[in-house]
Amino acid sequence: MPLYHDDDQAMLAETASQFMAEEGAIAKQLRHWRDLQNKDGTKGCKDGFGHDLWKQMAEMGFTGLLVPEDDGGLGMGNVEAGIVLEEIGRNLTPSPFLTSSVMGATALAHGSDDLKGRWLPGLISGDSVFAVAIDEGPKHRPERVATRAEKSGNGFRLTGRKDFVVHGASADMIVVSARTSGADDDEDGVTLFAVPRDAAGLGHNSVRLVDSSMASHVTLDGVELDGDAVIGEVDGGRSVLNRVLDAGRVGAAAEGVGVARGSMDMTVDYLKQRKQFGKLIGEFQALQHRAAHLYSEVEIARAVTIKAQQLLDAGAENASLMASVAKAKVGKAAGLAVKEGVQMHGGIGMTDEYDIGLYMKRDRALAEFLGDVYYHADRVARLSGY
Amino acid sequence: MADLDAFRAETRAWLEANCPPEMRKPIEDEEDVYWGGRNARFKNDAQKAWFEACRDKGYTVPAWPKEYGGAGLSPAEAKVLREEMARINARPPLNSFGIWMLGPALLKFGTEGQKQRFLNEIARGEIRWCQGYSEPGSGSDLVSLQTFGEDKGDHWTVNGQKIWTSYADKADWIFCLVRTDKANKYQGITFMLFDMASKGVTTKPILLISGNSPFCETFFDDVDVPKSYGEDIPAQVGEVNRGWDVAKYLLGHEREMISATGGGDRATSLGAVASRNGALDPVLRAELALFDVDALAFTAMSEKFLDEVKVGRGHPAQPNMMKYAGTELNKTRHELLMAAGGSAALEWDSEESAGGKSARNWLRTKANSIEGGTSEVMLGVIAKRILELPGA
Numbered sequence: 001m002p003l004y005h006d007d008d009q010a011m012l013a014e015t016a017s018q019f020m021a022e023e024g025a026i027a028k029q030l031r032h033w034r035d036l037q038n039k040d041g042t043k044g045c046k047d048g049f050g051h052d053l054w055k056q057m058a059e060m061g062f063t064g065l066l067v068p069e070d071d072g073g074l075g076m077g078n079v080e081a082g083i084v085l086e087e088i089g090r091n092l093t094p095s096p097f098l099t100s101s102v103m104g105a106t107a108l109a110h111g112s113d114d115l116k117g118r119w120l121p122g123l124i125s126g127d128s129v130f131a132v133a134i135d136e137g138p139k140h141r142p143e144r145v146a147t148r149a150e151k152s153g154n155g156f157r158l159t160g161r162k163d164f165v166v167h168g169a170s171a172d173m174i175v176v177s178a179r180t181s182g183a184d185d186d187e188d189g190v191t192l193f194a195v196p197r198d199a200a201g202l203g204h205n206s207v208r209l210v211d212s213s214m215a216s217h218v219t220l221d222g223v224e225l226d227g228d229a230v231i232g233e234v235d236g237g238r239s240v241l242n243r244v245l246d247a248g249r250v251g252a253a254a255e256g257v258g259v260a261r262g263s264m265d266m267t268v269d270y271l272k273q274r275k276q277f278g279k280l281i282g283e284f285q286a287l288q289h290r291a292a293h294l295y296s297e298v299e300i301a302r303a304v305t306i307k308a309q310q311l312l313d314a315g316a317e318n319a320s321l322m323a324s325v326a327k328a329k330v331g332k333a334a335g336l337a338v339k340e341g342v343q344m345h346g347g348i349g350m351t352d353e354y355d356i357g358l359y360m361k362r363d364r365a366l367a368e369f370l371g372d373v374y375y376h377a378d379r380v381a382r383l384s385g386y
Numbered sequence: 387m388a389d390l391d392a393f394r395a396e397t398r399a400w401l402e403a404n405c406p407p408e409m410r411k412p413i414e415d416e417e418d419v420y421w422g423g424r425n426a427r428f429k430n431d432a433q434k435a436w437f438e439a440c441r442d443k444g445y446t447v448p449a450w451p452k453e454y455g456g457a458g459l460s461p462a463e464a465k466v467l468r469e470e471m472a473r474i475n476a477r478p479p480l481n482s483f484g485i486w487m488l489g490p491a492l493l494k495f496g497t498e499g500q501k502q503r504f505l506n507e508i509a510r511g512e513i514r515w516c517q518g519y520s521e522p523g524s525g526s527d528l529v530s531l532q533t534f535g536e537d538k539g540d541h542w543t544v545n546g547q548k549i550w551t552s553y554a555d556k557a558d559w560i561f562c563l564v565r566t567d568k569a570n571k572y573q574g575i576t577f578m579l580f581d582m583a584s585k586g587v588t589t590k591p592i593l594l595i596s597g598n599s600p601f602c603e604t605f606f607d608d609v610d611v612p613k614s615y616g617e618d619i620p621a622q623v624g625e626v627n628r629g630w631d632v633a634k635y636l637l638g639h640e641r642e643m644i645s646a647t648g649g650g651d652r653a654t655s656l657g658a659v660a661s662r663n664g665a666l667d668p669v670l671r672a673e674l675a676l677f678d679v680d681a682l683a684f685t686a687m688s689e690k691f692l693d694e695v696k697v698g699r700g701h702p703a704q705p706n707m708m709k710y711a712g713t714e715l716n717k718t719r720h721e722l723l724m725a726a727g728g729s730a731a732l733e734w735d736s737e738e739s740a741g742g743k744s745a746r747n748w749l750r751t752k753a754n755s756i757e758g759g760t761s762e763v764m765l766g767v768i769a770k771r772i773l774e775l776p777g778a
Contacts, residue, residue, distance in 0.1 A: 002693040002694075002696075002697070003686065003689050003690035003693045003694075004690065004693060004694055004699060268773050268775070271775060272774075272775065272776060279777075280776045280777070282775040282776050282777075283775070283776050283777040285766070288765065288766065288769035288770075288773075288775050289762065289765040289766070289769065291769060291773055291775065292707075292710075292764075292765040292766070292768035292769045292772075292773065293710075293765060295707065295768055295772060295773060296707045296710055296711045296768065299687065299707060300680075300683050300684055300686075300687040300711060301683065303683070303686045303687040303689075303690040303691075304682065304683035304686040304687065306686075306690070307686035307689070307690070308686075321682075322682065322686075325678075325679050325682045325683055326683070328676075328679040329679050329680065329683040332676075332679070332680075373676075373679075374672075376679070377672070377675040377676045377678075377679050378672075378675055380655075380675055380678050380679055380682070381657050381671060381674065381675035381678065384655035384657055384658045384678060385655070385658050385661075386655070386657040386658050386660075386661040386666065386671065386674070
């Protein structure tokens with residue numbers, strides 16, 4: 001399979017690009033929801049994104065993109081999801097696409113028909129939002145699962161705490177990893193659960209993050225669930241969790257590529273407009289070489305992201321390794337893109353009015369989500385045997 | 387597809403029958419590959435047998451047309467052959483600047499007479515070529531070159547000096563950029579072909595920091611170059627005074643080639659290699675891990691780049707980005723190999739170090755980002771042609 005988009009994918013890219021530039025634009029979404037004045041005098045939307053846009057994305061078919069056609073979706077793959085995510089990244093569009101349509105849908109693909117029947121229609125119609133609760137602590141350590149799920153009647157009782165649950169308080173269903181047996185660091189003994197919003201004992205401390213997105217510290221205080229809330233096998237949730245992580249990481253990488261390209265394009269445009277010392281600053285070799293190096297890094301990050309998407313869709317043996325390579329490489333390249341972006345914009349880059357700073361904020365949050373450069377470089381080393 | 391499968395089966399069987407086991411071992415030094423030429427000697431019988439089998443099959447230059455000594459393979463067939471050769475680690479049967487550089491220039495700009503003679507000689511490994519581009523005062527600013535060919539009617543008299551002429555001391559002929567019009571900077575250069583045995587040509591090897599001498603200084607002292615070598619075989623490629631077009635085409639081609647191989651030994655994780663000698667210092671391990679991320683990502687970039695070249699996609703200046711990124715990556719690779727090797731990697735001529743292989747390779751890679759256009763020149767081209775920044 002060639003490492004570029006085929007005709008259908010190029011068409012989807014054009015559609016997504018147009019849609020997101022119009023409907024998902026920074027002024028229309030990110031700034032609008034961030035700057036919303038609430039009646040109680042506070043500022044900012046409680047969800048951090050617009051439900052109308054989510055419904056519109058459903059009408060475009062985006063929400064059910066990864067859902068098989070038999071289940072009412074479009075039956076597409078991670079390459080296509082990545083196309084949508086790159087445009088989301090480029091426009092900094094706040095939306096629950098990554099946690100719902102990529103990670104939630106990937107988890108539910110391993111769920112029972114009952115679970116699919118309960119949750120997929122809402123996703124496809126844009127009425128439901130999903131979140132994924134994996135992290136326990138400020139850094140991504142999915143190998144360790146301390147949250148407990150004990151047998152209780154026909155079902156389970158969940159106790160523990162989860163962090164960085166993006167869109168957690170807005171979610172109708174949260175995919176939760178919990179331990180049904182063994183010690184915290186064991187590979188086996190993990191089970192995934194679909195926890196509904198109204199489950200008793202489920203608590204949220206919802207916080208606004210640097211990029212204006214909303215995430216929850218979730219408490220599970222003896223949450224009682226039926227046996228049919230289990231996604232996949234009891235004690236055998238690790239393999240499903242890994243698939244959810246791979247899809248989420250490759251998706252986050254694609255969104256990061258969009259953030260990087262958006263930031264880079266904005267910066268290169270600025271170099272062609274801003275004059276100092278009687279010259280366009282883009283004439284200065286010191287800036288030209290840094291911009292050219294940045295271009296090179298972003299191109300490479302995009303190539304390996306598409307490669308990882310293709311490998312994931314093909315079920316290739318090295319897909320998980322390349323998912324980590326993509327997440328790490330994009331972390332490096334997008335980090336460079338936003339830092340150079342702010343620096344090359346000079347003083348104006350420090351102002352809230354100008355969008356370049358928003359790219360830096362989004363990149364920071366995306367870099368942490370599902371593991372940063374250091375986590376994934378370490379994982380690449382471990383998977384490579386050192 | 388069925389045809390390609392048949393071709394693959396046929397190729398596999400042919401390689402099995404014709405590639406000697408000795409020719410399936412990793413290349414340790416320069417002499418492990420046959421370079422051809424008037425004074426060439428085979429290192430051993432296996433090398434000779436492998437070269438001759440490929441020559442007779444057209445596999446020294448598989449994608450060239452049959453009438454010029456190639457096998458006339460389609461791009462898809464040539465890829466199958468490359469894959470099948472890689473599968474058994476087959477060495478290239480013949481290396482030469484004729485294959486990589488002069489050949490592509492002749493295929494694009496040469497007359498029929500030039501193609502018939504020179505391409506066949508290259509394909510059969512009969513003539514070893516060297517490249518005369520850089521001069522002491524003309525490195526990155528190549529177009530300022532001063533070597534001058536004075537028009538004497540039926541010949542030019544060439545005077546001047548070239549530098550970084552790869553293997554000039556071993557080459558039979560040179561393809562050389564010579565100024566033929568001093569008044570015209572870009573349209574005053576001619577791409578000339580002549581015999582290194584001509585009166586007035588001398589070469590002097592340059593000892594490099596690696597201790598090796600792959601390059602020479604080449605001096606031209608009243609060298610008479612005939613304007614024609616026979617019917618339809620002019621001494622210059624392209625028009626007189628239009629050699630810069632040929633040179634530019636070849637530079638692009640060279641960057642594409644360097645970029646395609648730039649990642650070096652990309653199949654294996656550098657960290658895995660480096661940790662064979664024992665546990666790594668944690669900070670070095672971290673550097674290696676970050677390098678492996680870059681290297682694996684660049685492998686994907688190379689694949690994407692070649693896929694796009696095949697169908698004419700991608701920015702025409704993209705080879706400059708590939709050359710930049712690939713060569714910088716390779717330099718980092720060898721810095722890390724030296725760090726992982728520790729004092730053992732410092733040994734310069736011991737048997738244990740295979741004659742200082744680590745240290746010499748490390749030093750050699752420093753030229754990667756200089757030869758064929760420096761990293762700084764590449765960044766300038768990216769800024770100007772891809773990012774379209776002003777006044778670059």
